[in-house]
Amino acid sequence: MQALANAIQDHMGPLPTVVHPESDPDPSGATMRALAWFGNADVRMIDAPVPAITEPDDVIVKVTASTICGSDLHLYHGEIMTMKKGDILGHEFMGVVDKIGPNVTNLTPGQRVVASFQIACGECEFCQKKLSSMCDRTNDSSLQKAMYGTADAGFFGYSHFTGGYAGGQAEYVRVPKGNVNLLPIPDNVPDEHALYLSDILPTSYHAVVDTGVEKGDTVAIWGLGPIGQCAAYWAKSKGASRVIGIDCVPFRLAFAEEKLGIETINFKEHKDVPKRIREIVGDKGVDVAIDAGTFHEPKSLKHKVQKFMMLETDVPETINEMLVSVRKMGRCGMIAAYAGFANGVNVGALMEKGVRLIGNGQAPVHKYWKEILEEYIMSGAFDPSFIVTHRVPLEDMPRLYAAFDKRAGGVEKVIVDTKWTEQYGVRGKGCPPLSRVADWANTFPAGPESVN
Ligand SMILES: NC(=O)c1ccc[n+]([C@@H]2O[C@H](COP(=O)([O-])OP(=O)(O)OC[C@H]3O[C@@H](n4cnc5c(N)ncnc54)[C@H](O)[C@@H]3O)[C@@H](O)[C@H]2O)c1
Ligand SMILES: [Zn+2]
Ligand SMILES: [Zn+2]
Numbered sequence: 001m002q003a004l005a006n007a008i009q010d011h012m013g014p015l016p017t018v019v020h021p022e023s024d025p026d027p028s029g030a031t032m033r034a035l036a037w038f039g040n041a042d043v044r045m046i047d048a049p050v051p052a053i054t055e056p057d058d059v060i061v062k063v064t065a066s067t068i069c070g071s072d073l074h075l076y077h078g079e080i081m082t083m084k085k086g087d088i089l090g091h092e093f094m095g096v097v098d099k100i101g102p103n104v105t106n107l108t109p110g111q112r113v114v115a116s117f118q119i120a121c122g123e124c125e126f127c128q129k130k131l132s133s134m135c136d137r138t139n140d141s142s143l144q145k146a147m148y149g150t151a152d153a154g155f156f157g158y159s160h161f162t163g164g165y166a167g168g169q170a171e172y173v174r175v176p177k178g179n180v181n182l183l184p185i186p187d188n189v190p191d192e193h194a195l196y197l198s199d200i201l202p203t204s205y206h207a208v209v210d211t212g213v214e215k216g217d218t219v220a221i222w223g224l225g226p227i228g229q230c231a232a233y234w235a236k237s238k239g240a241s242r243v244i245g246i247d248c249v250p251f252r253l254a255f256a257e258e259k260l261g262i263e264t265i266n267f268k269e270h271k272d273v274p275k276r277i278r279e280i281v282g283d284k285g286v287d288v289a290i291d292a293g294t295f296h297e298p299k300s301l302k303h304k305v306q307k308f309m310m311l312e313t314d315v316p317e318t319i320n321e322m323l324v325s326v327r328k329m330g331r332c333g334m335i336a337a338y339a340g341f342a343n344g345v346n347v348g349a350l351m352e353k354g355v356r357l358i359g360n361g362q363a364p365v366h367k368y369w370k371e372i373l374e375e376y377i378m379s380g381a382f383d384p385s386f387i388v389t390h391r392v393p394l395e396d397m398p399r400l401y402a403a404f405d406k407r408a409g410g411v412e413k414v415i416v417d418t419k420w421t422e423q424y425g426v427r428g429k430g431c432p433p434l435s436r437v438a439d440w441a442n443t444f445p446a447g448p449e450s451v452n
Helices: 002-012 071-078 142-148 191-198 200-210 226-237 250-260 273-281 302-307 317-325 349-352 363-376 394-406
Strands: 031-038 042-049 059-066 095-099 110-113 174-175 183-184 216-220 240-248 264-268 284-290 325-336 355-358 390-395 413-417
Touching: 002 142, 031 394, 059 110, 059 191, 071 394, 095 174, 095 355, 110 191, 110 216, 110 226, 110 325, 142 325, 183 363, 191 355, 191 363, 191 413, 200 226, 200 317, 200 363, 216 226, 216 317, 226 240, 226 250, 226 284, 240 250, 240 273, 264 273, 273 284, 273 317, 284 317, 390 394, 394 413
Parallel strands: 216 240, 216 284, 240 264, 284 325, 325 355, 390 413
Antiparallel strands: 031 042, 059 095, 059 174, 059 413, 095 110, 110 183
């Protein structure tokens, strides 16, 4: 699939953009450690050139904290088109400013910053409204435009379908348009509070705000990974009267019950999820449903077969469960990533019940990150480190992919140290001690790491 998609993209040629993914190498010839994609379930640590300031708005960041996101698992499984061998992954990272281009006016070397997972130009119609993930001028994927009618912004470390920019599971990152894509972090905010402003905090917040969760609403959330757990927190903070989390991973269900005080459904025990939801909230159904699961894990044989035979790329099961579980005129938000086509969507329920099925899109980080930093984190109202279960070194990244994919060893969200962490990082008391993945997860990645 990757080869075909890359060939089609090459044939169509790139869309015009104001920034470009190719970085010049640092003139010193220095190299860095980074995590790169090589194939299905095959990611490896490589030595790559340290990027240099290549365009005048660039900032080079020394990464002090990185992590893995559920979206990386779609890449890991080759479910996103136009991956190329050697692509450096990672879109959630923070660090200190190392070098700035001549046009960068609001940052100085040494400053702590967090990067947004999307690369916004800061000037187009969407960027002016802070809808940074929808930026019109940073993603050259004509394949995405052909499939969706328009292309999203470019993203760090997320395939050539989103621009082909090198990512943040690395010691250095070149951040295009550094003036707009880096948020300064005050020294008294520790890394484990700031890092997730890159992605999971604005994303989960957006899921709740965009789907219109209001005081008194009953809310069901599919998927209790980091996005679902944080969405449950935000739903409660917006006044939801009842939040129900759905998953099949026992420790994630227990985590949500203990840390967030929500009710849960194990979908392996309750095969008919909408029925179970009505048993809990009554026959009306829930006001709001949020999909924070994953499009590549079919539950039923029917969809396993269709996906295997490439008759569909995406699974409609959660969409259908949401459509049936919500009340008449209820709202369903899709913050979980989807890529292509799903068969058998219950359009009857969607239409007849007047359900608002909302594609929440890739979340516009710039719209929310300052608000979350200032009003929730700096005020002390919210401690995002509740989600962090493990801290590991960058060298463990291939093993971490395997463990996070298998949801092994009680992993929920991870903070990853680099060689810069000791010198420039600010780890607070909410940060777990450094550990090795092999100590807590008995999983083996594909590729050369598996023989270590
Ligand atoms: N829109 C955005 O901007 C954005 C940003 C980040 C992540 N995401 C997406 O959000 C989703 C969740 O991310 P995450 O980091 O929490 O991922 P994760 O993989 O850690 O968690 C997903 C959870 O969903 C559960 N799940 C799978 N199938 C399910 C089903 N049928 N019903 C209920 N639960 C099911 C899994 O067991 C898992 O615990 C992913 O699809 C990711 O790509 C979107
Ligand atoms: Zn992500
Ligand atoms: Zn823009």
